[in-house]
Amino acid sequence: MDFAVSEKMQVVLELINEFVDKELIPLEPQYLSRPWEELEPVLEDKRRMVKQMELWAPLHPKEWGGMGLDLVEYGLVCEALARTFTGVYVFGCQAPDAGNIEILMKYGTPEQKEKFMRPLVEGKIRSCFSMTEVDQPGSNPVMLDTTAVLQDGQWVINGHKWYTSSADGAEFAIVMAVTDPEAPPHLRASMIIAPTKTPGFNRVRNISVMGHSGSGWPSHAEILYQNCRVPGENLLGPRGHGFIIAQERLGPGRIHHCMRWIGICNRCLELMCQRALTRPVSPNQKLADMQIIQTWIAECAAEIRAAKLLILNCAWTIQKYGVKEARQDISLIKFYAAGVMQKVVDRALQVHGGLGMTDDTPIASFYRHERASRIYDGVDEVHKISVAKRIIKEAAAKVAS
Amino acid sequence: MDFAVSEKMQVVLELINEFVDKELIPLEPQYLSRPWEELEPVLEDKRRMVKQMELWAPLHPKEWGGMGLDLVEYGLVCEALARTFTGVYVFGCQAPDAGNIEILMKYGTPEQKEKFMRPLVEGKIRSCFSMTEVDQPGSNPVMLDTTAVLQDGQWVINGHKWYTSSADGAEFAIVMAVTDPEAPPHLRASMIIAPTKTPGFNRVRNISVMGHSGSGWPSHAEILYQNCRVPGENLLGPRGHGFIIAQERLGPGRIHHCMRWIGICNRCLELMCQRALTRPVSPNQKLADMQIIQTWIAECAAEIRAAKLLILNCAWTIQKYGVKEARQDISLIKFYAAGVMQKVVDRALQVHGGLGMTDDTPIASFYRHERASRIYDGVDEVHKISVAKRIIKEAAAKVAS
Amino acid sequence: MDFAVSEKMQVVLELINEFVDKELIPLEPQYLSRPWEELEPVLEDKRRMVKQMELWAPLHPKEWGGMGLDLVEYGLVCEALARTFTGVYVFGCQAPDAGNIEILMKYGTPEQKEKFMRPLVEGKIRSCFSMTEVDQPGSNPVMLDTTAVLQDGQWVINGHKWYTSSADGAEFAIVMAVTDPEAPPHLRASMIIAPTKTPGFNRVRNISVMGHSGSGWPSHAEILYQNCRVPGENLLGPRGHGFIIAQERLGPGRIHHCMRWIGICNRCLELMCQRALTRPVSPNQKLADMQIIQTWIAECAAEIRAAKLLILNCAWTIQKYGVKEARQDISLIKFYAAGVMQKVVDRALQVHGGLGMTDDTPIASFYRHERASRIYDGVDEVHKISVAKRIIKEAAAKVAS
Amino acid sequence: MDFAVSEKMQVVLELINEFVDKELIPLEPQYLSRPWEELEPVLEDKRRMVKQMELWAPLHPKEWGGMGLDLVEYGLVCEALARTFTGVYVFGCQAPDAGNIEILMKYGTPEQKEKFMRPLVEGKIRSCFSMTEVDQPGSNPVMLDTTAVLQDGQWVINGHKWYTSSADGAEFAIVMAVTDPEAPPHLRASMIIAPTKTPGFNRVRNISVMGHSGSGWPSHAEILYQNCRVPGENLLGPRGHGFIIAQERLGPGRIHHCMRWIGICNRCLELMCQRALTRPVSPNQKLADMQIIQTWIAECAAEIRAAKLLILNCAWTIQKYGVKEARQDISLIKFYAAGVMQKVVDRALQVHGGLGMTDDTPIASFYRHERASRIYDGVDEVHKISVAKRIIKEAAAKVAS
8 A cells, every 4th residue: 555646746736736826716706706707718817827837637638638647646636726616627627527528538429529529628618517307316317307309310309407517608518318218227318419509408597506696617507408409420429328428427527526525625624724823712812722623623634634535545446447346435435525525614614703604715605505515416315325235235245155 | 381382372373374474485586586675665565464463573562563572472483484584574573673672672761762763663774783893703892892982972983893784774783882991891892873874884895695795684794983973872771881781682682593593494394394295216206205304304303392492491581580590591592503403404405405505495595694693693612611611610519519 | 381390399309319419329339330139128228218208109199109290290300310320219110110000000900900010119029011022123013923822711922022121020021912913013912911930931031231131120131931821811901902002101101211311411411510620631720621521511401401391391292182192202302312311421421531431430331221222112213214204294284285 | 546455465364354253253252241261261272373374463573473564554454353352362463462562672671572572472471551540631741640769779669550451460561650750741751661460569450341340351450559669670761751652652553443443343334234134124124225224334334434544544654754744643543533433333233223232242342342442542632632733833834934
């Protein structure tokens, strides 16, 4: 066993941390108070700087303009970037684009890659991923109402999706739709690329989430597909393999999210310490002198570290043995890390008192928006049950042997 | 011991519940998406209905136009009203006005009562309470920077306050300021009535809290007092008695807040059950069939009930023996009830999945705004320490005897 | 609502508290280190004192030699007695005898009352309740393996029970056995009185529980019924009504246990405070000065109080409206109070450090033996599910209406 | 980063697991119900087998007859051994001997090594470590009452210790005593080897811990040193360096304990799964089908894994950078792992219901005895505070720079 971070990565992380501190954290007030449209050109500038530093698109292959990091390294980068809202965006590894790129990389035809993936990797366009439905639980593949029927060489898509994040301003969506209703449950759906300008692709609204509809990248759209016709060649990957591809996409995506949460935890712990060091509770005492605060800081530190190791271990397993072998871990880190983050953010807020409720720090935004971490990509409870079933099955096999 | 609710109150509560269901809950989408100014006239209508039903101002004496309920009864009313955002406002018992009325009732001169209190009780104006300071912990009376100096028969107020809730649109503020810097710590500050139109009363901004600056009643202002001069007769209560009055105000105010939280809990539990009953998790199962959800519901029910009894017991003690005797309980219910509410709201949100994050239900708003319950009126931790010190002191006295 | 304790009860409780402090707490080292047989005569003396003080058998009717308290009053007595191990025993209201007396009182024939109940109420004999089976979940009435067949006017009992508490030294057991296997599930079992000297009543062992087999009253036996024949007239209550009677017995029994747990909590909180006041952590500081300890004390105090009110409210409901109306509460207080006790005991132990692990205080015994509170009388989880199902059903009914 | 376990270690662990399953787990009933003296000869046999398999004394150098594993490897061995009570004993790495050997290895004179260490490594004798005092907090070095005065070339030791674990049957104790009361606080105490047969070494009692006084290895003695005279050459390490040595001993000792706790967790999880697979809750359902149980299993699995990685990471840091660099982690894993174990054991017990309370499984023993993990080697709270102070200090340094 070797827990050392390579020297190369140490340098990369130092560069990133510095960039985040100097260039991105100062943008937080703007991010929190102004519409996305105003911030976008500023971030464009920052992206240029990142590209010049050759830190662009850390996970994507060098031949496509990325850094070509492995998954453990990428995880460490996500952690560093997530200390502020715009980190992953400015470094070209924001969800949902990063995940979409991966699918395209693995399953896209050369034409799809050229048309959709290249500008995405280069940060020229944005995309979205359209899976979750209003009335159906995302965790159950059998229960998908959106359909795509092949008519005259075109996929005709009908359905009602929401939480199609970042659809506002995206060039295309990857839509999950039932194409083969008679197939076995897990082989019913396919992924189809739907340009957002296609007639019948109706963005009903950006959903008001935690008080804000948002716009642009940080927004979550409700989409009504009404006879939305896209070319037959927009099928992404094999027909009926929608869920299989979605599962595969999950591995690196999970690492991305979970390490992002660790980054948020780190930031909150920093803020907690700074606040504790400066806030008086009496003329001679600061918050940092209070045992309750100290206890929180220690517990947060322990849990953040434990969660980080759990995630990196999972990244390493994916890398070494593949997504399938790592499945248990991929579920496990989801609920574990989300739980740790919620606790850390909550305590950071509490340490800040009234200030913590305001948008004068990033904590209140973490508090309300990252609450979603326990919900998206499968609610924690579903992951727990699936982890347990696998453990119980193994135990049964052991007893039987 | 007798846990029965009187028949009179059963009728009152039934009327209120019905009113809340029919008249106020339907306003929630509007409350969550439109500025206060648009909603205000609608609520004015509702207030008229409440007055006609003779349910106006439940805590205030009949001679001033209220219902004259006792504190336990008032608590039950708060619980019923808090199922929706606008309940306490429409029934004329919203913070901070209700608390201000109580101070004025007890300490106001006849002139102050006529000028400030009467229109307040009648719902013709709004007021605010200006105590919390940006750089000082609210829990420590020694650490107050705002001053009021008596010059030529006028109080000249200087200082920097925030979380002066509902200042936007208020007619006057009750300001806590140091008037006697040389007095013993607890006798340094006084309460002074400052009309908001007074020159030098500068509302800097409505603070952006959890993503929203708000306006009108639901807003929290930052106020800069710059040589703000108000008449000498605007001193409220004895000079130097600011903290003593603030302590007394706390009792009924605490009951108000805590029972309001119980009402929020009740609403969340209702929503949780409704969601569980309707949301499929598989073609043959609803969320309500899942043991995890069931466990949550049962735990929430137990904790809500326990918290409610604890608060009502405290209200009864205040009523029977006075605020001083109930002090321990007044601290205790604060952190206990806030903790229960946070857990209940969190679970209600989780049961709603993605929907819980949106503003299509009131839960997301409860989640982000009621987080403040663990902070305002003294952070939970301060209350815990003060409760413990009293318990330990009693234990020491017992040992000594 | 009225939370006042009557003057009569205040006097009773004061007397009891004094007795517990002076006569019973000093016996704890003996209770913890010596076999029951040695302690029994000492406790016999104490029982005599209690009878002289007319505090014997608080729940049982005056005409049978008891105090005839109502259920709320009895709860308060249990709380006071439970501060030490032998309290309920010395006052003649120990489980399982108290519960058995209640069944006999309600369902016993005059002959059964004279023969079995009278000496039990008078404390001349002990009894046990034989329901739980080794291989079946106690919570599911359908799954009971023990049978009783009526042959020649005698019940022939066969089966394997355990956790027949206090069987060692008991005169008789009330056995739950299937008498009507073809009846609807809830009407299959009956209660039968089986004298322990009957051939075929085999006490296999006192189970080693948490390191100790125990003996006499504080022990839990495994019983093998092998053609154990008892007279037909030993049927207790109507044939097939075993579960119905068991349910009814639960109400007051639950109050007994839950208030006993509150008493244990009170004792632990006392010990916590005393330890905190005397234990140095540095030359100038005691544990009581540490915020962490203070926080624990405050949280314990709040939760103990909340739990106590919840239980008393339930007792009041049983008394006023009957067991059936109080069913929800009877389930709810079980898991809520058990949870609070476990937390309080755990913290008391932690405050005592190494001493807490020893038998030099009662805490270690509370810690290991009261862990059972979350298990007996239905594991917490079963109660939670049943509470939730009832809540959900009510919610469904509401929606439907 | 590389999370792989070497092939060599995989083989070792497999051998150990098999040995534990076949040879040691079957001894559990005997361990739980019979005195140590009866079990000792059986374990002697097992030790012989272990020596033949060349798995004896995993942490100690090969030249002294051990396996010479590094700390990460040793941690994995401890984990495997701790699945049952006697594992570490049978493999010659039981506390407190393992720690004592380490001190002797590093600080012992050649004579001390030959006389005390050799027979200890070989398992011919046992030893104990006598530091904790009845009236003083172990965590504060200034507060040590035991003294050792050099008179006529002999150390005369006086003091009152307890929790001198395994003193019963030990050949010698390493005693911590103040030798230089005028020195700076951390340089006042020294370690001295005191043979237990020395006059003045009085074992007052084996303390009754969680209901049992125990005997032999699994016991905790109270020792009264009354003019206990030992040769001057029994000073272990430099005079006044007692605390410095104790700190150093902590590193590997912490790994030992924490990985042992992981082993206990693993065993509990195994038992939980087996129970869940076999225990019916209704005619058609097993515990394993209940979501609540599933949730527990998943959460336990996640936390055990996270804790394990945290500990191994710490072991790796100690190994690579030394105890001093790893200090923060050494504190952190203590409270984190102890917390995880307590939760896992508690849930395992709950899944077993009434059976969990009995000594028919090892869980009840884990439950009561491993509760000490949050207390010994510094209570969790002290570690949390020390971790926090270091984090806050670093944060302050960062701000300052």
